[in-house]
Amino acid sequence: MNRPRPECILTDIEGTTTAIAFVKDTLFPFAAAALDGFLDAQGDDPQVAAILAEVPGPDQRATLRAWMAADAKVTPLKSLQGLIWRAGYEDGRLHGHLWPDVASCLRAWAQAGVTLAVYSSGSVPAQKLLFGHSVAGDLTPVFAGFFDTTVGTKRDPASYAAIAATLGIPPADILFLSDVAEELDAAAAAGLRGCQLVRTADGTQPCPRHVQAADFPAVARLYALPAPVAPPVATR
Numbered sequence: 001m002n003r004p005r006p007e008c009i010l011t012d013i014e015g016t017t018t019a020i021a022f023v024k025d026t027l028f029p030f031a032a033a034a035l036d037g038f039l040d041a042q043g044d045d046p047q048v049a050a051i052l053a054e055v056p057g058p059d060q061r062a063t064l065r066a067w068m069a070a071d072a073k074v075t076p077l078k079s080l081q082g083l084i085w086r087a088g089y090e091d092g093r094l095h096g097h098l099w100p101d102v103a104s105c106l107r108a109w110a111q112a113g114v115t116l117a118v119y120s121s122g123s124v125p126a127q128k129l130l131f132g133h134s135v136a137g138d139l140t141p142v143f144a145g146f147f148d149t150t151v152g153t154k155r156d157p158a159s160y161a162a163i164a165a166t167l168g169i170p171p172a173d174i175l176f177l178s179d180v181a182e183e184l185d186a187a188a189a190a191g192l193r194g195c196q197l198v199r200t201a202d203g204t205q206p207c208p209r210h211v212q213a214a215d216f217p218a219v220a221r222l223y224a225l226p227a228p229v230a231p232p233v234a235t236r
């Protein structure tokens with residue numbers, strides 16, 4: 001079934017554009033290993049000190065480590081991780097993973113005039129680093145907006161209403177892409193359309209409440225979006 005083309009596509013990162021394994025097995029351990037050295041060197045920097053002021057408890061490093069262990073989607077941790085990853089991206093130790101189908105579709109959709117935006121629990125600077133230093137080059141120019149948990153959590157409908165208002169686009173004209181059913185539920189409650197990315201390599205559990213797509217070309221087929229022409233297959 002071909003659905004109307006959305007005016008805007010709002011995409012999640014982990015599990016949608018990017019392998020969960022890259023976030024959990026590369027990004028998170030990188031930040032955990034660098035935490036003490038980073039805080040020793042930069043704990044007095046005003047930006048870092050402002051983040052630490054939001055970390056509760058007598059032992060802030062222990063709180064940060066507990067949050068890391070629990071994969072807590074809390075703004076101070078996400079802000080700090082973004083600052084720690086910056087050095088890794090800038091010196092070439094990190095390259096933002098994107099599934100092979102993602103970059104060409106994003107470029108084709110932006111070229112066709114679809115407004116693209118990101119909504120992730122990762123901080124906005126971390127989002128820009130991942131897409132700016134991605135395995136497919138710098139993709140930041142295709143995006144008109146980046147949103148993180150400073151607008152609210154991803155399971156709260158109010159977050160999606162706030163994003164739609166900021167973009168100036170009616171919620172019904174925005175298609176939200178995510179692997180997580182609860183995030184799609186929240187987006188739907190705010191009036192957005194939604195599609196679950198069910199990436200087999202990530203072991204995503206399909207949710208019958210939502211439209212599903214295996215990859216971005218499948219999203220394109222479902223929503224009358226352009227898809228890049230497949231590279232020619234060699235024959236002889």
Ligand SMILES: CSCCC(=O)C(=O)COP(=O)(O)O
Nearest residue numbers: 013014120121122126127130
């Ligand atoms: C922006 S890259 C790091 C991703 C991250 O820290 C994270 O928590 C992923 O959350 P998402 O909302 O993209 O599933």
Ligand SMILES: [Mg+2]
Nearest residue numbers: 012014015179
């Ligand atoms: Mg996700």
